[in-house]
Amino acid sequence: MGQGQPATRELTVVLDGFSFLECPRWRDGRLWVSDFYTEKVVTTDGRGGTEVVAEVPGQPSGLGFLPDGRALVVSMRDHRVLVRDEAGELREHADLSGVVSGFLNDMLVDERGRAYVGNFGFDLMGGGALRYTTLTRVDPDGTVTTVAEDLGFPNGMVLLPGGVLVVAETFAGRLTAFDVDDDGGLHNRRVWAQFGETPQTGDVGEAVQLLEVAPDGICADAEGAIWVADALHDRVLRVREGGEVAEEVPAGTGVFACMLGGDDGRTLFLCAAPSFPEHERRPVREAQLLAVRVDVPHAGLP
Template sequence: MTSNREPNAVPLTRRLLSPRRWTPPPAPADEGRTPTTRPLAVARPIASGGHGPEDVIFDGQGSLLTGLADGRIVRVDPATGACTVVGDTGGRPLGLEPSADGSVLVCDHDRGLLRMSADGSVEVLVDTVAGRPLTFASNVVEGPDRTIWFTVSTRRWDLEHYLGDVIEHSCTGLLVRRDPDGTVTVLRDDLKFANGLVLAPDASHLLVAETTGYRVSRYWLTGPKAGTGEPFVENLAGMPDNMSLGSDGLVWVAIAAPRNALLDRLLPLPGFLRTMVWNLPEAIRPKATPIAWVMAFGLDGRLVHDLRADDGSYGFVTSVAEYDGTVVAGSLHEDDLVVLSL
Protein backbone atom coordinates (compact mmCIF):
# COMPACT_ATOMS: atom_id res chain seq x y z
CA MET A 1 0.00 0.00 0.00
CA THR A 2 1.35 3.41 -0.87
CA SER A 3 1.45 6.28 1.59
CA ASN A 4 1.71 10.05 1.38
CA ARG A 5 3.75 10.32 4.55
CA GLU A 6 5.65 13.50 5.27
CA PRO A 7 9.01 13.72 3.39
CA ASN A 8 11.89 12.18 5.36
CA ALA A 9 9.48 10.92 8.02
CA VAL A 10 10.80 8.25 10.36
CA PRO A 11 9.42 4.83 9.34
CA LEU A 12 6.33 4.24 11.42
CA THR A 13 7.57 0.90 12.71
CA ARG A 14 10.43 2.79 14.44
CA ARG A 15 8.70 6.04 15.28
CA LEU A 16 9.06 7.28 18.85
CA LEU A 17 5.64 7.83 20.33
CA SER A 18 4.56 11.18 21.71
CA PRO A 19 2.03 9.77 24.15
CA ARG A 20 -0.72 11.92 25.60
CA ARG A 21 -2.01 11.07 29.02
CA TRP A 22 -5.71 10.53 29.31
CA THR A 23 -7.77 9.05 32.10
CA PRO A 24 -10.62 7.17 30.45
CA PRO A 25 -13.86 6.79 32.37
CA PRO A 26 -14.22 3.42 34.11
CA ALA A 27 -15.33 0.80 31.64
CA PRO A 28 -19.05 -0.04 31.90
CA ALA A 29 -19.88 -3.01 34.08
CA ASP A 30 -20.41 -6.35 32.34
CA GLU A 31 -18.85 -4.92 29.16
CA GLY A 32 -21.81 -2.59 28.77
CA ARG A 33 -24.38 -5.33 28.33
CA THR A 34 -27.96 -4.22 28.85
CA PRO A 35 -31.40 -5.80 28.29
CA THR A 36 -30.97 -4.59 24.70
CA THR A 37 -27.90 -6.81 24.14
CA ARG A 38 -28.60 -9.80 21.91
CA PRO A 39 -26.54 -12.26 19.86
CA LEU A 40 -25.44 -11.04 16.46
CA ALA A 41 -26.51 -13.59 13.86
CA VAL A 42 -25.16 -13.68 10.32
CA ALA A 43 -28.03 -14.53 7.98
CA ARG A 44 -25.80 -14.90 4.93
CA PRO A 45 -22.54 -13.64 3.44
CA ILE A 46 -22.32 -11.50 0.32
CA ALA A 47 -19.12 -11.77 -1.70
CA SER A 48 -17.51 -8.36 -2.21
CA GLY A 49 -15.33 -9.54 -5.07
CA GLY A 50 -12.14 -8.70 -3.17
CA HIS A 51 -10.73 -8.09 0.28
CA GLY A 52 -11.37 -5.58 3.02
CA PRO A 53 -14.80 -3.97 2.42
CA GLU A 54 -14.02 -1.38 5.11
CA ASP A 55 -17.11 0.79 4.66
CA VAL A 56 -20.50 -0.30 3.37
CA ILE A 57 -23.36 2.03 2.53
CA PHE A 58 -26.67 1.77 0.69
CA ASP A 59 -27.22 4.02 -2.30
CA GLY A 60 -30.60 5.58 -3.05
CA GLN A 61 -31.77 2.51 -4.99
CA GLY A 62 -31.11 -0.09 -2.29
CA SER A 63 -27.82 -1.36 -3.71
CA LEU A 64 -24.67 -1.57 -1.62
CA LEU A 65 -21.47 0.36 -2.21
CA THR A 66 -18.14 -0.65 -0.74
CA GLY A 67 -14.45 -0.03 -1.32
CA LEU A 68 -11.82 -2.78 -1.47
CA ALA A 69 -8.16 -3.01 -0.52
CA ASP A 70 -7.08 -3.04 -4.18
CA GLY A 71 -8.70 0.37 -4.83
CA ARG A 72 -11.93 -0.73 -6.49
CA ILE A 73 -15.34 0.67 -5.63
CA VAL A 74 -18.03 -1.94 -6.22
CA ARG A 75 -21.82 -1.89 -6.25
CA VAL A 76 -23.49 -5.04 -4.92
CA ASP A 77 -27.10 -6.20 -5.15
CA PRO A 78 -27.89 -7.40 -1.61
CA ALA A 79 -30.58 -9.79 -2.87
CA THR A 80 -28.69 -11.54 -5.66
CA GLY A 81 -25.07 -10.84 -4.75
CA ALA A 82 -24.39 -9.49 -8.24
CA CYS A 83 -21.28 -7.30 -8.06
CA THR A 84 -20.37 -4.50 -10.48
CA VAL A 85 -17.16 -2.49 -10.45
CA VAL A 86 -17.88 1.24 -10.42
CA GLY A 87 -14.27 2.33 -10.72
CA ASP A 88 -10.81 2.31 -9.16
CA THR A 89 -9.43 5.10 -6.98
CA GLY A 90 -5.81 4.08 -7.42
CA GLY A 91 -5.44 4.12 -3.63
CA ARG A 92 -7.19 2.61 -0.62
CA PRO A 93 -10.86 3.66 -0.37
CA LEU A 94 -12.36 3.89 3.09
CA GLY A 95 -15.56 5.88 3.81
CA LEU A 96 -18.13 6.34 1.03
CA GLU A 97 -21.14 8.59 0.46
CA PRO A 98 -23.52 8.32 -2.51
CA SER A 99 -24.27 11.74 -3.99
CA ALA A 100 -27.59 12.91 -5.37
CA ASP A 101 -26.09 13.24 -8.88
CA GLY A 102 -25.18 9.54 -9.03
CA SER A 103 -21.51 10.02 -8.16
CA VAL A 104 -19.83 8.60 -5.05
CA LEU A 105 -17.75 10.58 -2.58
CA VAL A 106 -14.75 8.57 -1.45
CA CYS A 107 -12.39 9.07 1.47
CA ASP A 108 -9.25 7.49 0.07
CA HIS A 109 -6.49 6.83 2.58
CA ASP A 110 -3.75 7.55 0.05
CA ARG A 111 -5.25 10.17 -2.26
CA GLY A 112 -7.59 12.27 -0.11
CA LEU A 113 -11.23 13.18 -0.73
CA LEU A 114 -12.41 12.06 -4.17
CA ARG A 115 -15.55 12.11 -6.27
CA MET A 116 -16.09 9.08 -8.52
CA SER A 117 -18.56 9.59 -11.36
CA ALA A 118 -20.91 6.89 -12.64
CA ASP A 119 -18.46 6.20 -15.50
CA GLY A 120 -15.66 5.49 -13.01
CA SER A 121 -13.72 8.70 -13.57
CA VAL A 122 -12.17 10.20 -10.44
CA GLU A 123 -11.90 13.85 -9.44
CA VAL A 124 -9.68 14.85 -6.52
CA LEU A 125 -11.64 17.29 -4.35
CA VAL A 126 -9.20 17.71 -1.45
CA ASP A 127 -5.63 16.43 -1.23
CA THR A 128 -4.16 18.93 1.22
CA VAL A 129 -5.48 20.28 4.51
CA ALA A 130 -3.82 23.16 6.36
CA GLY A 131 -0.84 22.95 4.03
CA ARG A 132 -0.18 19.24 4.55
CA PRO A 133 -0.96 16.24 2.34
CA LEU A 134 -4.31 14.72 3.25
CA THR A 135 -3.85 11.14 4.39
CA PHE A 136 -6.16 8.80 6.30
CA ALA A 137 -9.38 10.54 5.27
CA SER A 138 -11.89 8.30 6.97
CA ASN A 139 -15.59 9.08 6.43
CA VAL A 140 -17.70 11.62 4.55
CA VAL A 141 -21.21 13.07 4.29
CA GLU A 142 -22.76 15.62 1.92
CA GLY A 143 -25.45 18.21 2.63
CA PRO A 144 -28.35 19.24 0.38
CA ASP A 145 -26.39 22.28 -0.84
CA ARG A 146 -23.37 20.04 -1.69
CA THR A 147 -21.38 21.12 1.33
CA ILE A 148 -19.15 18.18 2.27
CA TRP A 149 -17.88 17.22 5.71
CA PHE A 150 -15.26 14.55 6.26
CA THR A 151 -13.09 13.13 9.01
CA VAL A 152 -9.36 12.45 9.15
CA SER A 153 -8.52 9.76 11.69
CA THR A 154 -4.96 10.82 12.54
CA ARG A 155 -2.27 13.14 11.20
CA ARG A 156 0.57 10.99 12.56
CA TRP A 157 -0.11 7.42 11.48
CA ASP A 158 -1.26 5.46 8.45
CA LEU A 159 -3.78 2.65 8.10
CA GLU A 160 -1.16 -0.08 8.32
CA HIS A 161 0.08 1.31 11.65
CA TYR A 162 -3.20 2.63 13.09
CA LEU A 163 -2.46 0.85 16.37
CA GLY A 164 0.36 3.33 16.87
CA ASP A 165 -2.25 6.06 17.21
CA VAL A 166 -4.39 3.92 19.51
CA ILE A 167 -1.43 3.44 21.85
CA GLU A 168 -0.10 6.99 21.51
CA HIS A 169 -3.55 8.59 21.84
CA SER A 170 -2.39 11.44 19.60
CA CYS A 171 -5.77 13.27 19.47
CA THR A 172 -4.91 14.59 16.01
CA GLY A 173 -8.15 13.58 14.28
CA LEU A 174 -9.85 16.23 12.16
CA LEU A 175 -13.37 17.26 11.22
CA VAL A 176 -13.20 19.19 7.96
CA ARG A 177 -15.73 21.08 5.82
CA ARG A 178 -15.47 21.59 2.05
CA ASP A 179 -17.79 24.32 0.80
CA PRO A 180 -19.37 24.08 -2.67
CA ASP A 181 -16.85 26.67 -3.94
CA GLY A 182 -13.96 24.42 -2.87
CA THR A 183 -12.99 26.28 0.31
CA VAL A 184 -11.64 23.87 2.93
CA THR A 185 -12.00 24.64 6.66
CA VAL A 186 -10.84 22.59 9.64
CA LEU A 187 -13.65 22.58 12.22
CA ARG A 188 -11.96 20.35 14.83
CA ASP A 189 -8.32 19.29 15.05
CA ASP A 190 -8.29 17.51 18.41
CA LEU A 191 -10.47 14.45 17.91
CA LYS A 192 -9.59 11.07 19.36
CA PHE A 193 -9.16 9.08 16.13
CA ALA A 194 -12.04 10.62 14.17
CA ASN A 195 -13.94 8.00 12.24
CA GLY A 196 -17.61 7.52 11.29
CA LEU A 197 -19.72 10.54 10.35
CA VAL A 198 -23.48 11.07 10.14
CA LEU A 199 -25.40 14.18 9.09
CA ALA A 200 -28.68 14.71 10.95
CA PRO A 201 -31.77 14.55 8.71
CA ASP A 202 -32.42 18.27 9.23
CA ALA A 203 -28.72 19.09 8.68
CA SER A 204 -28.60 20.73 12.12
CA HIS A 205 -25.64 18.74 13.38
CA LEU A 206 -23.07 16.07 12.67
CA LEU A 207 -22.35 12.94 14.69
CA VAL A 208 -18.67 11.96 14.81
CA ALA A 209 -17.29 8.66 16.09
CA GLU A 210 -14.14 9.09 18.16
CA THR A 211 -12.74 5.58 18.17
CA THR A 212 -10.15 5.96 20.91
CA GLY A 213 -12.39 8.25 22.96
CA TYR A 214 -15.00 5.46 23.22
CA ARG A 215 -17.69 7.94 22.25
CA VAL A 216 -19.79 9.56 19.56
CA SER A 217 -19.79 13.37 19.66
CA ARG A 218 -22.29 15.86 18.28
CA TYR A 219 -21.07 18.94 16.38
CA TRP A 220 -23.72 21.63 15.90
CA LEU A 221 -24.00 23.26 12.46
CA THR A 222 -27.00 25.53 13.08
CA GLY A 223 -28.78 27.24 15.96
CA PRO A 224 -27.38 28.89 19.09
CA LYS A 225 -24.82 26.10 19.60
CA ALA A 226 -23.43 26.27 16.03
CA GLY A 227 -19.71 25.57 15.97
CA THR A 228 -19.67 23.76 19.31
CA GLY A 229 -19.58 20.12 20.29
CA GLU A 230 -21.13 17.95 22.98
CA PRO A 231 -21.44 14.24 23.78
CA PHE A 232 -24.02 12.15 21.93
CA VAL A 233 -23.15 8.81 23.55
CA GLU A 234 -20.03 8.33 25.65
CA ASN A 235 -18.14 5.79 27.72
CA LEU A 236 -18.94 3.01 25.31
CA ALA A 237 -17.66 -0.48 26.10
CA GLY A 238 -16.08 -0.67 22.65
CA MET A 239 -14.39 1.37 19.94
CA PRO A 240 -16.84 2.94 17.46
CA ASP A 241 -15.86 2.92 13.80
CA ASN A 242 -17.95 3.85 10.76
CA MET A 243 -21.56 4.94 11.21
CA SER A 244 -24.59 5.41 8.97
CA LEU A 245 -28.13 6.74 9.21
CA GLY A 246 -30.61 4.01 8.39
CA SER A 247 -33.96 4.28 6.64
CA ASP A 248 -35.35 3.35 10.07
CA GLY A 249 -34.09 6.68 11.42
CA LEU A 250 -31.48 5.00 13.61
CA VAL A 251 -27.78 5.78 13.79
CA TRP A 252 -26.04 2.46 13.12
CA VAL A 253 -22.57 2.20 14.66
CA ALA A 254 -19.94 -0.43 13.94
CA ILE A 255 -17.93 -1.37 17.04
CA ALA A 256 -14.56 -2.57 15.79
CA ALA A 257 -13.34 -4.02 19.10
CA PRO A 258 -14.00 -3.97 22.82
CA ARG A 259 -11.96 -1.69 25.04
CA ASN A 260 -8.62 -3.13 26.12
CA ALA A 261 -8.15 -3.19 29.91
CA LEU A 262 -4.35 -2.96 29.68
CA LEU A 263 -4.54 0.08 27.40
CA ASP A 264 -7.04 1.77 29.74
CA ARG A 265 -4.59 1.23 32.61
CA LEU A 266 -1.65 2.61 30.63
CA LEU A 267 -3.29 5.74 29.21
CA PRO A 268 -3.11 7.81 32.43
CA LEU A 269 0.48 6.72 33.21
CA PRO A 270 3.84 8.12 32.01
CA GLY A 271 4.13 7.72 28.27
CA PHE A 272 7.35 5.69 28.24
CA LEU A 273 5.32 2.65 29.25
CA ARG A 274 3.26 2.88 26.07
CA THR A 275 6.45 3.44 24.05
CA MET A 276 7.75 0.16 25.48
CA VAL A 277 4.53 -1.59 24.46
CA TRP A 278 4.74 -0.16 20.93
CA ASN A 279 8.31 -1.44 20.58
CA LEU A 280 7.41 -4.97 21.57
CA PRO A 281 7.41 -7.50 18.74
CA GLU A 282 4.08 -7.36 16.96
CA ALA A 283 3.29 -10.94 17.92
CA ILE A 284 3.17 -10.09 21.62
CA ARG A 285 1.65 -6.61 21.57
CA PRO A 286 -1.86 -6.34 23.03
CA LYS A 287 -4.43 -7.28 20.42
CA ALA A 288 -8.08 -6.52 19.90
CA THR A 289 -10.44 -9.18 21.16
CA PRO A 290 -12.10 -10.88 18.17
CA ILE A 291 -15.77 -9.94 18.06
CA ALA A 292 -18.50 -8.91 15.63
CA TRP A 293 -20.42 -6.03 17.17
CA VAL A 294 -22.90 -3.41 15.96
CA MET A 295 -25.10 -0.94 17.83
CA ALA A 296 -27.93 1.37 16.82
CA PHE A 297 -29.10 4.53 18.57
CA GLY A 298 -32.04 6.84 18.17
CA LEU A 299 -31.21 10.45 17.35
CA ASP A 300 -31.84 11.19 21.03
CA GLY A 301 -28.98 8.87 22.02
CA ARG A 302 -31.27 6.04 23.16
CA LEU A 303 -29.76 2.59 22.62
CA VAL A 304 -32.04 0.46 20.42
CA HIS A 305 -29.85 -2.43 19.20
CA ASP A 306 -26.72 -4.01 20.69
CA LEU A 307 -25.75 -7.09 18.68
CA ARG A 308 -22.60 -9.09 19.49
CA ALA A 309 -21.01 -12.38 18.45
CA ASP A 310 -17.66 -13.90 19.36
CA ASP A 311 -18.12 -17.23 17.61
CA GLY A 312 -15.74 -16.40 14.78
CA SER A 313 -18.49 -16.17 12.16
CA TYR A 314 -17.33 -12.63 11.39
CA GLY A 315 -14.97 -10.17 12.98
CA PHE A 316 -13.64 -6.64 13.37
CA VAL A 317 -16.77 -4.95 12.05
CA THR A 318 -15.81 -1.53 10.67
CA SER A 319 -19.12 -0.55 9.07
CA VAL A 320 -22.84 -1.23 9.20
CA ALA A 321 -25.80 0.09 7.20
CA GLU A 322 -29.57 -0.45 7.21
CA TYR A 323 -32.13 -0.05 4.44
CA ASP A 324 -35.78 -1.19 4.57
CA GLY A 325 -35.04 -3.65 7.37
CA THR A 326 -31.93 -5.17 5.79
CA VAL A 327 -28.78 -4.66 7.87
CA VAL A 328 -25.37 -5.27 6.28
CA ALA A 329 -21.94 -5.14 7.90
CA GLY A 330 -18.46 -4.81 6.44
CA SER A 331 -14.95 -5.37 7.79
CA LEU A 332 -11.44 -4.17 7.07
CA HIS A 333 -10.14 -7.71 7.56
CA GLU A 334 -12.78 -9.87 5.86
CA ASP A 335 -13.52 -10.70 2.23
CA ASP A 336 -17.31 -10.77 2.45
CA LEU A 337 -20.03 -8.42 3.53
CA VAL A 338 -22.65 -10.04 5.76
CA VAL A 339 -26.41 -9.61 6.09
CA LEU A 340 -27.39 -9.64 9.75
CA SER A 341 -30.51 -11.20 11.16
CA LEU A 342 -32.54 -8.99 13.48
Protein backbone atom coordinates in the same frame (compact mmCIF):
# COMPACT_ATOMS: atom_id res chain seq x y z
CA MET B 1 -25.12 3.05 29.84
CA GLY B 2 -27.93 0.56 29.44
CA GLN B 3 -27.13 -2.73 27.73
CA GLY B 4 -29.36 -4.37 25.17
CA GLN B 5 -29.43 -8.14 25.11
CA PRO B 6 -27.64 -9.86 22.23
CA ALA B 7 -30.21 -10.41 19.51
CA THR B 8 -30.81 -13.76 17.87
CA ARG B 9 -30.93 -12.46 14.33
CA GLU B 10 -29.75 -14.46 11.35
CA LEU B 11 -26.74 -13.09 9.51
CA THR B 12 -26.21 -13.99 5.88
CA VAL B 13 -23.13 -13.62 3.68
CA VAL B 14 -23.79 -11.28 0.76
CA LEU B 15 -20.23 -11.12 -0.63
CA ASP B 16 -16.87 -12.57 0.31
CA GLY B 17 -13.31 -12.73 -1.01
CA PHE B 18 -12.41 -9.09 -0.37
CA SER B 19 -9.47 -7.48 1.47
CA PHE B 20 -11.09 -4.97 3.87
CA LEU B 21 -14.48 -3.46 3.17
CA GLU B 22 -15.44 -0.04 4.51
CA CYS B 23 -17.87 2.87 4.13
CA PRO B 24 -20.99 1.13 2.75
CA ARG B 25 -23.62 3.39 1.18
CA TRP B 26 -27.05 2.36 -0.15
CA ARG B 27 -28.23 4.32 -3.18
CA ASP B 28 -30.77 3.64 -5.92
CA GLY B 29 -31.11 -0.06 -5.26
CA ARG B 30 -27.41 -0.82 -4.85
CA LEU B 31 -24.84 -0.83 -2.09
CA TRP B 32 -21.56 0.97 -2.76
CA VAL B 33 -18.55 -0.11 -0.70
CA SER B 34 -14.78 0.52 -0.70
CA ASP B 35 -12.28 -2.34 -0.61
CA PHE B 36 -9.10 -0.86 0.84
CA TYR B 37 -6.31 -3.10 -0.40
CA THR B 38 -7.63 -4.07 -3.83
CA GLU B 39 -8.06 -0.28 -4.30
CA LYS B 40 -11.53 -0.68 -5.74
CA VAL B 41 -15.00 0.69 -5.12
CA VAL B 42 -17.63 -1.93 -5.89
CA THR B 43 -21.40 -1.97 -5.98
CA THR B 44 -23.78 -4.85 -5.35
CA ASP B 45 -27.50 -5.41 -5.61
CA GLY B 46 -27.32 -7.27 -2.30
CA ARG B 47 -27.94 -10.61 -4.01
CA GLY B 48 -24.37 -11.48 -4.92
CA GLY B 49 -23.73 -9.57 -8.15
CA THR B 50 -20.95 -6.98 -8.14
CA GLU B 51 -19.55 -4.27 -10.38
CA VAL B 52 -16.29 -2.35 -10.01
CA VAL B 53 -17.22 1.32 -10.35
CA ALA B 54 -13.90 2.97 -9.47
CA GLU B 55 -10.23 2.11 -9.07
CA VAL B 56 -8.41 4.33 -6.58
CA PRO B 57 -4.63 3.77 -6.35
CA GLY B 58 -4.50 6.04 -3.29
CA GLN B 59 -6.79 3.59 -1.44
CA PRO B 60 -10.54 4.29 -1.36
CA SER B 61 -12.44 4.96 1.85
CA GLY B 62 -15.32 7.37 2.46
CA LEU B 63 -18.11 7.54 -0.13
CA GLY B 64 -20.93 9.98 -0.77
CA PHE B 65 -22.97 11.63 -3.48
CA LEU B 66 -23.37 15.16 -4.80
CA PRO B 67 -26.88 16.51 -5.44
CA ASP B 68 -26.51 15.75 -9.16
CA GLY B 69 -25.77 12.08 -8.38
CA ARG B 70 -22.03 12.04 -8.99
CA ALA B 71 -20.09 10.04 -6.42
CA LEU B 72 -17.36 11.46 -4.19
CA VAL B 73 -14.62 9.04 -3.14
CA VAL B 74 -11.95 9.56 -0.49
CA SER B 75 -8.43 8.72 -1.66
CA MET B 76 -6.81 8.03 1.69
CA ARG B 77 -3.08 8.02 1.15
CA ASP B 78 -2.76 11.14 -1.02
CA HIS B 79 -5.23 13.21 1.02
CA ARG B 80 -7.65 13.82 -1.82
CA VAL B 81 -11.37 13.64 -2.45
CA LEU B 82 -12.16 12.48 -5.98
CA VAL B 83 -15.34 12.93 -8.01
CA ARG B 84 -16.63 10.25 -10.37
CA ASP B 85 -18.30 11.65 -13.47
CA GLU B 86 -21.17 10.18 -15.49
CA ALA B 87 -18.72 8.21 -17.63
CA GLY B 88 -17.11 6.63 -14.57
CA GLU B 89 -13.90 8.67 -14.78
CA LEU B 90 -12.27 10.05 -11.62
CA ARG B 91 -10.79 13.50 -11.18
CA GLU B 92 -9.71 15.57 -8.20
CA HIS B 93 -12.50 17.32 -6.31
CA ALA B 94 -10.36 18.63 -3.43
CA ASP B 95 -6.82 18.31 -2.07
CA LEU B 96 -6.68 18.19 1.75
CA SER B 97 -2.92 17.77 2.07
CA GLY B 98 -2.54 21.37 3.22
CA VAL B 99 -4.67 20.85 6.31
CA VAL B 100 -4.42 17.12 7.05
CA SER B 101 -1.29 15.01 7.57
CA GLY B 102 -2.74 11.60 8.47
CA PHE B 103 -4.57 9.28 6.12
CA LEU B 104 -8.06 10.43 5.24
CA ASN B 105 -10.83 8.20 6.51
CA ASP B 106 -14.62 8.18 6.39
CA MET B 107 -16.78 10.90 4.84
CA LEU B 108 -20.35 12.18 5.00
CA VAL B 109 -21.82 14.19 2.12
CA ASP B 110 -24.90 16.26 2.96
CA GLU B 111 -27.86 17.15 0.73
CA ARG B 112 -26.08 20.32 -0.44
CA GLY B 113 -22.97 18.43 -1.51
CA ARG B 114 -20.81 19.50 1.42
CA ALA B 115 -18.43 16.70 2.41
CA TYR B 116 -17.26 16.17 5.99
CA VAL B 117 -14.02 14.18 6.02
CA GLY B 118 -12.22 12.57 8.95
CA ASN B 119 -8.60 11.52 9.18
CA PHE B 120 -6.46 9.17 11.25
CA GLY B 121 -4.40 11.90 12.93
CA PHE B 122 -1.46 9.54 13.49
CA ASP B 123 0.24 6.53 11.92
CA LEU B 124 -2.15 3.84 13.15
CA MET B 125 -0.82 1.02 10.98
CA GLY B 126 2.81 1.97 11.58
CA GLY B 127 2.56 1.94 15.37
CA GLY B 128 2.54 5.70 15.95
CA ALA B 129 1.42 7.35 19.18
CA LEU B 130 -2.28 8.14 19.41
CA ARG B 131 -3.04 11.79 18.63
CA TYR B 132 -6.34 13.60 18.38
CA THR B 133 -7.13 15.34 15.11
CA THR B 134 -9.55 17.40 13.03
CA LEU B 135 -12.68 17.16 10.90
CA THR B 136 -12.57 18.88 7.51
CA ARG B 137 -15.39 20.22 5.34
CA VAL B 138 -15.09 20.25 1.56
CA ASP B 139 -17.59 22.58 -0.10
CA PRO B 140 -19.05 21.77 -3.52
CA ASP B 141 -16.54 24.11 -5.18
CA GLY B 142 -13.64 22.22 -3.56
CA THR B 143 -12.90 24.76 -0.82
CA VAL B 144 -11.38 23.07 2.24
CA THR B 145 -12.12 24.22 5.82
CA THR B 146 -11.29 22.73 9.23
CA VAL B 147 -14.59 22.62 11.13
CA ALA B 148 -13.73 20.71 14.33
CA GLU B 149 -10.62 19.86 16.32
CA ASP B 150 -9.52 17.57 19.15
CA LEU B 151 -11.36 14.48 17.93
CA GLY B 152 -10.20 11.00 18.93
CA PHE B 153 -9.95 9.32 15.51
CA PRO B 154 -13.07 10.74 13.78
CA ASN B 155 -14.61 7.89 11.87
CA GLY B 156 -18.17 7.16 10.71
CA MET B 157 -20.69 10.02 10.60
CA VAL B 158 -24.43 10.46 10.29
CA LEU B 159 -26.57 13.51 9.64
CA LEU B 160 -29.80 13.18 11.58
CA PRO B 161 -33.04 14.86 10.54
CA GLY B 162 -32.98 18.35 12.02
CA GLY B 163 -29.39 19.06 11.06
CA VAL B 164 -27.42 17.23 13.77
CA LEU B 165 -24.12 15.70 12.67
CA VAL B 166 -22.88 12.82 14.82
CA VAL B 167 -19.33 11.55 14.46
CA ALA B 168 -17.87 8.36 15.93
CA GLU B 169 -14.65 9.03 17.85
CA THR B 170 -13.16 5.54 17.78
CA PHE B 171 -10.32 5.99 20.26
CA ALA B 172 -12.38 8.20 22.58
CA GLY B 173 -15.11 5.56 22.84
CA ARG B 174 -17.95 7.96 22.11
CA LEU B 175 -20.33 9.50 19.61
CA THR B 176 -20.10 13.29 19.47
CA ALA B 177 -22.83 15.57 18.09
CA PHE B 178 -22.74 19.00 16.48
CA ASP B 179 -25.44 21.30 15.17
CA VAL B 180 -24.81 22.21 11.53
CA ASP B 181 -25.04 25.90 10.61
CA ASP B 182 -26.55 27.10 7.35
CA ASP B 183 -23.05 27.73 6.05
CA GLY B 184 -21.88 24.21 6.97
CA GLY B 185 -20.09 25.19 10.17
CA LEU B 186 -20.42 23.06 13.29
CA HIS B 187 -21.35 24.33 16.75
CA ASN B 188 -22.87 23.21 20.06
CA ARG B 189 -20.53 20.24 20.45
CA ARG B 190 -21.77 17.66 22.94
CA VAL B 191 -21.48 13.98 23.76
CA TRP B 192 -24.29 12.00 22.09
CA ALA B 193 -23.26 8.67 23.64
CA GLN B 194 -20.29 7.75 25.84
CA PHE B 195 -19.16 4.13 26.10
CA GLY B 196 -17.17 3.76 29.32
CA GLU B 197 -14.20 5.93 30.15
CA THR B 198 -12.20 7.60 27.40
CA PRO B 199 -8.66 6.14 27.50
CA GLN B 200 -6.12 8.69 28.71
CA THR B 201 -3.11 7.28 26.92
CA GLY B 202 -1.09 7.78 23.78
CA ASP B 203 -0.40 4.06 23.50
CA VAL B 204 -2.72 2.47 20.94
CA GLY B 205 -2.36 -1.02 22.37
CA GLU B 206 -3.27 0.20 25.83
CA ALA B 207 -6.22 2.19 24.49
CA VAL B 208 -7.50 -0.89 22.67
CA GLN B 209 -7.53 -2.81 25.94
CA LEU B 210 -9.42 -0.04 27.73
CA LEU B 211 -12.14 0.72 25.19
CA GLU B 212 -15.54 -0.76 26.06
CA VAL B 213 -16.77 0.12 22.57
CA ALA B 214 -14.67 1.30 19.61
CA PRO B 215 -17.25 3.02 17.39
CA ASP B 216 -16.26 2.79 13.73
CA GLY B 217 -18.82 3.05 10.92
CA ILE B 218 -22.33 4.17 11.88
CA CYS B 219 -25.79 4.68 10.37
CA ALA B 220 -29.11 6.03 11.66
CA ASP B 221 -32.66 4.71 11.70
CA ALA B 222 -36.11 6.27 11.63
CA GLU B 223 -36.45 6.29 15.43
CA GLY B 224 -33.31 8.41 15.80
CA ALA B 225 -31.17 5.55 17.04
CA ILE B 226 -27.71 4.90 15.62
CA TRP B 227 -26.29 1.53 14.65
CA VAL B 228 -22.62 1.38 15.65
CA ALA B 229 -20.01 -1.04 14.34
CA ASP B 230 -17.86 -1.89 17.38
CA ALA B 231 -14.45 -2.43 15.77
CA LEU B 232 -12.98 -4.33 18.72
CA HIS B 233 -15.77 -6.61 19.94
CA ASP B 234 -17.25 -8.41 16.90
CA ARG B 235 -20.68 -6.79 17.04
CA VAL B 236 -23.00 -3.98 16.07
CA LEU B 237 -24.95 -2.00 18.65
CA ARG B 238 -28.17 -0.03 18.28
CA VAL B 239 -27.69 3.02 20.49
CA ARG B 240 -30.08 5.75 21.61
CA GLU B 241 -29.05 9.31 22.41
CA GLY B 242 -27.62 9.32 25.92
CA GLY B 243 -25.87 5.97 25.46
CA GLU B 244 -28.56 3.35 26.04
CA VAL B 245 -27.78 0.23 24.03
CA ALA B 246 -31.16 -0.92 22.77
CA GLU B 247 -29.88 -3.96 20.89
CA GLU B 248 -26.68 -5.88 20.30
CA VAL B 249 -26.12 -8.14 17.30
CA PRO B 250 -23.06 -10.41 17.61
CA ALA B 251 -21.36 -11.03 14.27
CA GLY B 252 -18.83 -13.73 15.17
CA THR B 253 -16.14 -11.71 13.39
CA GLY B 254 -14.84 -8.16 13.37
CA VAL B 255 -17.29 -5.51 12.13
CA PHE B 256 -15.95 -2.16 10.96
CA ALA B 257 -18.89 -0.43 9.27
CA CYS B 258 -22.63 -0.79 8.82
CA MET B 259 -25.38 0.67 6.64
CA LEU B 260 -29.15 0.29 6.48
CA GLY B 261 -30.49 -0.35 3.00
CA GLY B 262 -32.44 -2.77 0.89
CA ASP B 263 -35.79 -2.09 -0.71
CA ASP B 264 -37.46 -1.28 2.63
CA GLY B 265 -34.42 0.16 4.43
CA ARG B 266 -34.47 -2.67 6.98
CA THR B 267 -31.44 -4.65 5.80
CA LEU B 268 -28.40 -3.85 7.91
CA PHE B 269 -25.23 -4.47 5.89
CA LEU B 270 -22.04 -5.19 7.85
CA CYS B 271 -18.45 -4.82 6.63
CA ALA B 272 -16.70 -7.72 8.33
CA ALA B 273 -13.16 -9.06 8.58
CA PRO B 274 -11.19 -11.06 11.16
CA SER B 275 -9.11 -8.00 12.15
CA PHE B 276 -8.12 -4.50 10.99
CA PRO B 277 -4.26 -4.23 10.89
CA GLU B 278 -3.07 -3.63 7.34
CA HIS B 279 -0.30 -6.23 7.44
CA GLU B 280 -2.91 -8.89 8.28
CA ARG B 281 -5.58 -7.80 5.78
CA ARG B 282 -3.59 -6.74 2.71
CA PRO B 283 -2.24 -10.16 1.64
CA VAL B 284 -5.46 -12.14 2.14
CA ARG B 285 -9.07 -12.04 0.90
CA GLU B 286 -11.05 -12.81 4.04
CA ALA B 287 -13.34 -9.78 4.22
CA GLN B 288 -17.09 -10.26 3.84
CA LEU B 289 -20.21 -8.22 3.40
CA LEU B 290 -22.85 -9.59 5.77
CA ALA B 291 -26.52 -8.70 6.13
CA VAL B 292 -29.12 -8.97 8.86
CA ARG B 293 -32.77 -7.92 8.92
CA VAL B 294 -33.77 -5.35 11.56
CA ASP B 295 -37.03 -3.75 12.66
CA VAL B 296 -36.61 0.00 12.07
CA PRO B 297 -35.73 1.38 8.61
CA HIS B 298 -32.99 3.78 7.56
CA ALA B 299 -33.19 7.53 8.03
CA GLY B 300 -30.88 10.51 7.70
CA LEU B 301 -27.58 10.51 5.80
CA PRO B 302 -25.64 8.71 4.50
